[in-house]
Amino acid sequence: MYQTLTLTRDNKVATVTLNRPDVRNAFNETTIAEITQVFNELSSDSNIRAIVLAANGPAFCAGADLNWMKKMADYTHAENLADAGQLAAMLAAIYTCTKPVVAQVQGDCYAGGMGLVAACDVIVSVDSAQFCLSEVKLGLIPATISPYVIKAMGENAARRYFLTAERFDAAQALRIGFVHEVVAADALSTKVAEIVKALVTNSPNAVAQAKVLVREVGGREITPELIASTVEGIAVIRASEEGREGVRSFLEKRKPAWLG
CATH class of the missing domain: 3.90.226.10 (2-enoyl-CoA Hydratase; Chain A, domain 1)
Structure with a gap:
């Protein structure tokens, strides 16, 4: 190719x-x-x-x-x-x-x-x-x-x-x-x-979002707007399928679904 x-x-x-x-x-x-x-x-x-x-x-x-x-x-x-x-x-x-x-x-x-x-x-x-x-x-x-x-x-x-x-x-x-x-x-x-x-071994969605997080937060002044965007970010990912699965698997002491 x-x-x-x-x-x-x-x-x-x-x-x-x-x-x-x-x-x-x-x-x-x-x-x-x-x-x-x-x-x-x-x-x-x-x-x-x-x-x-x-x-x-x-x-x-x-x-x-x-x-x-x-x-x-x-x-x-x-x-x-x-x-x-x-x-x-x-x-x-x-x-x-x-x-x-x-x-x-x-x-x-x-x-x-x-x-x-x-x-x-x-x-x-x-x-x-x-x-x-x-x-x-x-x-x-x-x-x-x-x-x-x-x-x-x-x-x-x-x-x-x-x-x-x-x-x-x-x-x-x-x-x-x-x-x-x-x-x-x-x-x-x-x-x-x-x-x-x-x-x-990490959550594919969380890794992708962490890359975005670094790009969007790096070098910026810490303002109320930036804080609000990070609050929104954690709220969204906590409610995501992989976010819920990751927390459940940790509490249940088992591997998360993305590890097969």
Whole structure:
């Protein structure tokens, strides 16, 4: 089905793997369209509880494909708007996916690749990975990926790395909060599997709503309106089928129905 990635399913878990190792998994318009499509489809797939975003080869993602960049050099303003809009749609498809997304970063992650990672919910990196927001070296800025990258690493760190285009290692990525876990290469798949196992045991509806909660509450001032919306949120989910089942199963000391 796909030219630039693979999709596998194992029980309740889908793995989307970038599959252009010969170009360090750099993305072009085909990759962007395919990632958007697969995440939109998985988002509405009731059989899937969690998604892993992975990559083949030594690098996770080098950002934009060189041949694609050559074509962009001759784009009109309207063409650049349309092209950037497709990239934005891809990132939004990951970020707003109803299923939790775990990034399994097995190698270097540069430029637009950092946007892919930042749009995920949980980020696990191998300790040898290098990260770089290299856009200013090319006379560009990381505009389309910036909402996700700044949320992930914070404004202070973003100010430094957007401006300097310095490379930084996985240990620094952990310190600034861009990644959640850093492990040795031989422990990467085990750590990701451990996180995925935790995700798929939780209420699917509650996980989806918790993702929305973070998006809607994060960074907002605590106002009466925000408090009212959170009160409404807990009231609605308490009365939901899974909310009632979760509380009943806990009180009755049995597994909830979503665990089969």
